[in-house]
Amino acid sequence: MENKKVGQNSKSQIPTEICDTCRKENLAFGFTHLTSKDGGACQKLCSECYNQFHAMQSGFPRPETVNFPPVMLHDSVGKAHIFYFDVRLSTGLGIKSFELVDGSPGGYQFSVLEHPDTPVQEVYAKLYKKIEAGLAVRYMRSSDFGAELHHDRLYIKGAAVNGRICQRADGTPVVIVDGVEYTWEEFGETLTSHEGFQFRLECFDQCEETEISPNPQRPDPVWWLAKTDLAEQEPQYH
Numbered sequence: 001m002e003n004k005k006v007g008q009n010s011k012s013q014i015p016t017e018i019c020d021t022c023r024k025e026n027l028a029f030g031f032t033h034l035t036s037k038d039g040g041a042c043q044k045l046c047s048e049c050y051n052q053f054h055a056m057q058s059g060f061p062r063p064e065t066v067n068f069p070p071v072m073l074h075d076s077v078g079k080a081h082i083f084y085f086d087v088r089l090s091t092g093l094g095i096k097s098f099e100l101v102d103g104s105p106g107g108y109q110f111s112v113l114e115h116p117d118t119p120v121q122e123v124y125a126k127l128y129k130k131i132e133a134g135l136a137v138r139y140m141r142s143s144d145f146g147a148e149l150h151h152d153r154l155y156i157k158g159a160a161v162n163g164r165i166c167q168r169a170d171g172t173p174v175v176i177v178d179g180v181e182y183t184w185e186e187f188g189e190t191l192t193s194h195e196g197f198q199f200r201l202e203c204f205d206q207c208e209e210t211e212i213s214p215n216p217q218r219p220d221p222v223w224w225l226a227k228t229d230l231a232e233q234e235p236q237y238h
């Protein structure tokens, strides 16, 4: 999978903020707003200053906060995606990667969370592999009836779909699949190829390891038909 580092020019359209502690200017999405218990002024901390603050509070080792530059990666159909990174100390040492949509995190998002002693480069390497694996999978396919028929529709490609649950600023619930936003109605239409089937909806935290195959292996419900030698002896009806 081709990738390249993205130049600093990509920063120009993205909102930035100045950290109240180190006074450095950073991309706004990496900031944490801290409010004091006595109702004092809210503090805006960059990732590095927040991580140092959190390490003092939690007793975790102070992590090396690296400003990993944005990276461009391509998905399985060759579409480019630019990923930004945020190193964050929480219940462990985590890194979140995301695309920006209209200046805010959106599109594809991937996260990892490791033991707080883990070197940050090791956490990054794990996340990078997770992004590559995620981009290599595609869950939606077009019915591809041809442009003249004007009724191409999207359907799920296999039996399983991974995505992310989101909501728009106006509260509309949406899902993100293959890095693309769908309303639940649109998403529901993509499932009509499986009308009558059962389904199971299970939610996972972003840092959890989950099955990502669109066709996960399951026991064959008609295993007795799977024996090819038997199938060959059966008369064939068409």
Ligand SMILES: [Zn+2]
Binding pocket: 019, 020, 021, 022, 023, 024, 045, 046, 047, 048, 049, 050
């Ligand atoms: Zn700072």
